[in-house]
Amino acid sequence: xxxxxxxxxxLLLQSQGQMTAKELSVRLEVSERTIYxxxxxxSRTGIPVFAERGKNGxxxxxxxxxxxxxxxxxxxxxxxxxxxxxxLLDDLGLSRTxxxxxxxxxxxxxxxxxxxxxDFWNRIHVDTSTWRMRKExxxxxxxxxxxxxxxxxxxxxxxxxxxxxxxxxxxxLGLVAKGSRWYFIAFKDNDEIRNYRVSRINSAESxxxxxxxxxxxxxxxxxxxxxxxxxxxxPKYEVWVEAAPSILPRLQFTDRFVQSIEIENKNxxxxxxxxxxxxxxxxxxGYVLGFADQIKVIEPKELHDxxxxxxxxxxxxxxxKK
Numbered sequence: 001x002x003x004x005x006x007x008x009x010x011l012l013l014q015s016q017g018q019m020t021a022k023e024l025s026v027r028l029e030v031s032e033r034t035i036y037x038x039x040x041x042x043s044r045t046g047i048p049v050f051a052e053r054g055k056n057g058x059x060x061x062x063x064x065x066x067x068x069x070x071x072x073x074x075x076x077x078x079x080x081x082x083x084x085x086x087x088l089l090d091d092l093g094l095s096r097t098x099x100x101x102x103x104x105x106x107x108x109x110x111x112x113x114x115x116x117x118x119d120f121w122n123r124i125h126v127d128t129s130t131w132r133m134r135k136e137x138x139x140x141x142x143x144x145x146x147x148x149x150x151x152x153x154x155x156x157x158x159x160x161x162x163x164x165x166x167x168x169x170x171x172x173l174g175l176v177a178k179g180s181r182w183y184f185i186a187f188k189d190n191d192e193i194r195n196y197r198v199s200r201i202n203s204a205e206s207x208x209x210x211x212x213x214x215x216x217x218x219x220x221x222x223x224x225x226x227x228x229x230x231x232x233x234x235p236k237y238e239v240w241v242e243a244a245p246s247i248l249p250r251l252q253f254t255d256r257f258v259q260s261i262e263i264e265n266k267n268x269x270x271x272x273x274x275x276x277x278x279x280x281x282x283x284x285x286g287y288v289l290g291f292a293d294q295i296k297v298i299e300p301k302e303l304h305d306x307x308x309x310x311x312x313x314x315x316x317x318x319x320x321k322k
Contacts (some may be wrong), residue, residue: 020058046161085128140204153207174219192217
């Protein structure tokens with residue numbers, strides 16, 4: 001509704017200071033033309049909004065203007081009471097603070113909403129941990145957190161996926177939790193943004209030198225674009241197989257490094273054609289070989305031949321061990 005959108009615009013400008021029409025249109029999921037009409041409507045009602053032109057321009061509220069719009073709709077209250085991840089809050093040292101904040105928020109609500117808020121908290125719970133809980137060691141996590149708030153440069157020792165360890169000076173930008181795993185986002189000295197898996201940072205040392213955090217950096221937006229680029233650039237190795245019906249459920253709930261992307265009806269022999277996608281040929285070989293005589297490779301032909309060689313080598317190996 002337009003009234004809700006006008007209130008949202010006021011609160012966004014009040015919290016962000018200045019936003020372009022494009023930024024507002026993206027946040028509120030409307031066109032820029034609609035935003036301009038909304039600004040005219042706000043101005044006519046006496047809300048002191050004004051536009052600053054130029055490269056660094058945008059819409060703002062008159063300096064010093066504050067609104068006391070504090071009413072919350074029931075749906076908005078529910079969003080505030082979705083249970084956060086206890087594991088991630090614990091990593092950040094905020095478990096107790098989160099509980100205290102929730103209790104204060106409940107106490108501040110009108111009586112009509114108070115019980116509903118408590119009930120919602122008790123009906124929705126978010127758990128980001130895995131079934132086989134294995135907490136990653138994060139030796140430098142506290143140093144990283146402090147540097148982000150203080151905008152201090154850091155000297156970190158980072159172990160890459162190939163085992164090579166490098167020492168690099170970075171400018172901290174933020175921390176991102178992906179599932180139960182933490183990633184450290186930072187500028188390198190050449191201003192290239194990099195993602196570092198926190199568990200691979202062996203050590204971090206704060207440098208007295210500070211830096212100016214870019215005002216236009218949006219951590220959530222950066223992470224979305226970074227994740228999209230990562231997924232688009234992942235290698236793909238696609239394989240057509242025929243599977244025995246008994247293993248089809250396992251193929252539909254595949255391991256993390258394989259996707260079942262196409263399943264056809266049974267053929268005349270009772271086997272089910274399935275198209276699988278792996279990151280590498282080696283992952284495909286190990287996966288298919290693990291199903292023994294319950295799965296057979298159709299394409300590519302060279303994978304069929306390589307698995308045959310591996311199977312023969314395995315048989316010969318165990319024969320020698322008798």
